[in-house]
Amino acid sequence: MVQDGEPQRHAKELRTPLVATNRCGFSYHHFQEGGTCIVAEDGRVVAKANEEGREEMIFVELEQLKRQ
Numbered sequence: 001m002v003q004d005g006e007p008q009r010h011a012k013e014l015r016t017p018l019v020a021t022n023r024c025g026f027s028y029h030h031f032q033e034g035g036t037c038i039v040a041e042d043g044r045v046v047a048k049a050n051e052e053g054r055e056e057m058i059f060v061e062l063e064q065l066k067r068q
Helices: 006-012
Strands: 018-020 024-027 030-033 037-039 043-050
Touching: 006 018, 006 037
Parallel strands: none
Antiparallel strands: 018 037, 024 030, 037 043
């Protein structure tokens, strides 16, 4: 998800923080890799979950989401 740059591009265009979510594990008979990420308003990825299909919680401080 992060590799294609879409979440970062959208956050910059909209000038707002963004959370791009993705399922992980098996869902509807398909393996979902995960890879949820939190992007700051300037396009920086400030937190990213694994892409191995394991459940994971990610957190950020609100200050991390502001433009630097």
